[in-house]
Amino acid sequence: MSTVAPQLVTSEFTPPEASHVEDYSIRTNDLSLWYGDFQALMDVSVNIKKGIITGLIGPSGCGKTTLLRCFNRINERYGNVTTTGDIEILDKNIYDEDVSVRQLRRSVGMVFQRPNPLPISIYDNVLFGMGIHDAFKSLPKSERNDIVENALREVDLWNTVKDRLKSRATTLTLEQQQKLCIARLLPLKPDIILMDEPCSALDAEGIEKVENLIESLRDEYTVVIVTHNMAQARRATDECIFMLLGEIIEHTKTSEMFLNPQHEKTEMYIQGRYG
Amino acid sequence: MSESSPTTGQGFSLRRGIEKVIDFTEPAVVGLIHLCGWSAIIFVMAIFFFVFKESLPAITGLEEGAVHGEVEQLDLVEFTTSPKWIPESAKKPTFGILALMVGTLSVTILSMVIAVPLGLGAAVYVSEFAKGKPREILKVLIELLAAIPSVVWGFIGLVVLNPMLVDMTGEPVGLNILNAGIVLALMSVPIIVSVSEDALRAVPDSFREAGIALGANRWEMVYKVLFPAAKNGLLAAVLLGIGRGIGETMAVLMCTGHSVMMPTSIFDPVRTLTATIAAELGEAVRGDMHYHTLFLIGVVLFVFAFIINLTADLIVKGIKVQGNE
Ligand SMILES: Nc1ncnc2c1ncn2[C@@H]1O[C@H](COP(=O)(O)OP(=O)(O)OP(=O)(O)O)[C@@H](O)[C@H]1O
Ligand SMILES: [Mg+2]
Numbered sequence: 001m002s003t004v005a006p007q008l009v010t011s012e013f014t015p016p017e018a019s020h021v022e023d024y025s026i027r028t029n030d031l032s033l034w035y036g037d038f039q040a041l042m043d044v045s046v047n048i049k050k051g052i053i054t055g056l057i058g059p060s061g062c063g064k065t066t067l068l069r070c071f072n073r074i075n076e077r078y079g080n081v082t083t084t085g086d087i088e089i090l091d092k093n094i095y096d097e098d099v100s101v102r103q104l105r106r107s108v109g110m111v112f113q114r115p116n117p118l119p120i121s122i123y124d125n126v127l128f129g130m131g132i133h134d135a136f137k138s139l140p141k142s143e144r145n146d147i148v149e150n151a152l153r154e155v156d157l158w159n160t161v162k163d164r165l166k167s168r169a170t171t172l173t174l175e176q177q178q179k180l181c182i183a184r185l186l187p188l189k190p191d192i193i194l195m196d197e198p199c200s201a202l203d204a205e206g207i208e209k210v211e212n213l214i215e216s217l218r219d220e221y222t223v224v225i226v227t228h229n230m231a232q233a234r235r236a237t238d239e240c241i242f243m244l245l246g247e248i249i250e251h252t253k254t255s256e257m258f259l260n261p262q263h264e265k266t267e268m269y270i271q272g273r274y275g
Numbered sequence: 276m277s278e279s280s281p282t283t284g285q286g287f288s289l290r291r292g293i294e295k296v297i298d299f300t301e302p303a304v305v306g307l308i309h310l311c312g313w314s315a316i317i318f319v320m321a322i323f324f325f326v327f328k329e330s331l332p333a334i335t336g337l338e339e340g341a342v343h344g345e346v347e348q349l350d351l352v353e354f355t356t357s358p359k360w361i362p363e364s365a366k367k368p369t370f371g372i373l374a375l376m377v378g379t380l381s382v383t384i385l386s387m388v389i390a391v392p393l394g395l396g397a398a399v400y401v402s403e404f405a406k407g408k409p410r411e412i413l414k415v416l417i418e419l420l421a422a423i424p425s426v427v428w429g430f431i432g433l434v435v436l437n438p439m440l441v442d443m444t445g446e447p448v449g450l451n452i453l454n455a456g457i458v459l460a461l462m463s464v465p466i467i468v469s470v471s472e473d474a475l476r477a478v479p480d481s482f483r484e485a486g487i488a489l490g491a492n493r494w495e496m497v498y499k500v501l502f503p504a505a506k507n508g509l510l511a512a513v514l515l516g517i518g519r520g521i522g523e524t525m526a527v528l529m530c531t532g533h534s535v536m537m538p539t540s541i542f543d544p545v546r547t548l549t550a551t552i553a554a555e556l557g558e559a560v561r562g563d564m565h566y567h568t569l570f571l572i573g574v575v576l577f578v579f580a581f582i583i584n585l586t587a588d589l590i591v592k593g594i595k596v597q598g599n600e
Contacts, residue, residue, distance in 0.1 A: 072488060074484065074487060074488055077484075077487065079406065101490075102490040102492065103490075105487075105488060105489065105490040106490050109488070109489075110488040112481060112484060112485070112488075114481055116479075116481035116482060116484065116485040117485070118482055118485055118486070118500055118503070118504070119482070119503060119504045120503050128486075128489060128499070129489040129490065131499070132486075132489055132490045132491045132495055132499070133490055181485070184489070185489075188489075188490075
């Protein structure tokens with residue numbers, strides 16, 4: 001079993017062949033979500049383009065996190081969640097019977113608001129995902145080391161931590177921890193990376209560095225990023241989605257949204273006149 | 276206004292009065308709290324001192340109880356290496372606690388083999404899988420389990436488990452290591468469950484989300500995320516369970532069969548250190564060799580407890596040091 005090449009294991013969740021030309025990584029159709037009786041998302045239909053950075057903005061409590069957490073079905077952790085409508089990721093409905101949640105989460109990585117590296121070594125953190133997906137059992141140690149090195153290089157952390165790969169990840173600074181949280185997604189070769197206010201726990205310097213890192217992920221990955229920081233949305237995103245009370249109000253190119261918002265509410269929000 | 280000002284003045288002076296009383300009593304209260312803290316330490320020291328003092332004559336020798344007028348002294352080599360415990364022999368009493376130590380260890384180890392998986396499993400279930408009503412009921416039941424007096428556990432071992440083991444194993448008597456191990460396991464499960472459940476619930480939810488978002492299912496989340504994250508607490512739980520096992524007296528007195536022998540299987544009866552003290556201290560002649568030797572066994576138990584706590588401390592500290600490097 002362990003001789004199966006890592007790539008083959010993904011076969012449970014691969015888009016149909018024709019999809020190589022698709023433009024959209026994520027498509028939702030009339031997606032509604034309730035926490036118990038409370039409706040947090042209302043008929044959300046949105047198409048998120050492949051290979052760009054899409055920002056999700058809106059006042060507190062408008063459902064940004066909720067929407068983001070639908071895309072890897074991690075919302076299902078809470079027992080009281082009901083969803084209707086469709087979500088297609090890489091042209092595959094993620095609520096289909098034959099979809100394995102495990103493979104879905106392999107293709108759709110997530111970075112959280114507070115850096116949450118696991119309380120194990122830096123090295124083990126990077127390989128954690130591969131361990132879950134049985135992807136490194138057959139790999140010799142040198143190749144594992146390469147995987148760790150490549151992932152850490154990609155997030156610009158290698159030079160800082162290469163001498164202490166075996167120390168606990170929780171001893172890193174918050175900025176380094178957040179980079180590590182991004183790095184641990186990379187060995188799984190995800191298509192989409194979801195980020196929920198990835199910079200909000202960092203100081204100004206950390207924000208800049210992590211932002212640069214996020215921008216370097218463009219092209220190779222589809223990034224969806226929730227942010228409260230208008231300047232960041234402006235700087236780092238290609239397209240922006242403005243949400244209000246569980247609904248999508250506007251979804252355009254970032255430059256257009258900030259220069260020429262179509263909706264009054266969008267304008268009010270980006271000018272800081274909303275929560 | 277003229278009416279209200281005296282009342283406020285009075286209220287003010289009343290408060291001042293209270294403040295004064297507080298100012299006055301505070302040092303006393305602080306002193307009392309200090310006393311409580313120190314008294315715990317003093318009691319432990321006093322107990323240790325007393326047990327040690329009572330055991331000392333066995334080692335240094337005692338004259339009064341000597342059979343032929345010469346100084347009677349405990350042979351420490353015999354004490355630690357002989358499996359023969361014949362304290363009341365008229366001809367030649369023998370004080371070897373090897374069999375008793377083996378008895379204590381075998382019962383404790385067996386009970387841990389049963390209780391650790393059971394306790395950890397229950398803790399994981401209660402903290403991660405059970406929800407709502409069942410969870411609350413389960414917690415109450417486990418706490419109830421902890422409240423059962425040990426003599427009742429001994430009774431269960433004697434009356435319920437004993438015939439069951441006879442039926443199942445075909446041994447003539449069901450009072451043996453297995454019986455005591457099971458009873459002791461059931462007794463230590465509640466403490467293991469409650470301490471390790473606390474440890475698991477103290478793991479921040481963000482760790483769980485990290486694991487799940489990387490594709491872990493709930494079991495992988497438990498053993499790849501929660502166990503490493505909570506390992507200090509879990510270790511503490513296991514060590515507390517072991518401590519419970521080594522210190523338990525009444526239940527093992529009733530369930531082990533209480534016969535001094537070196538066991539060769541878990542179906543053999545044994546006798547433990549604690550049960551020996553409990554059973555014999557009352558009838559030992561105060562001041563003779565038997566009496567002092569029983570206190571020496573108490574010291575041995577102290578040493579066991581000390582070693583367990585020390586290893587626990589070292590392991591926990593070791594983990595911390597590693598983490599800070
Ligand atoms: N687990 C939950 N159970 C019940 N209600 C929830 C839950 N999570 C979120 N909500 C509610 O759903 C609504 C949307 O929450 P969500 O966290 O998605 O907002 P958000 O846009 O991410 O806000 P913020 O900017 O503060 O992070 C809020 O009103 C919130 O109270
Ligand atoms: Mg949020």
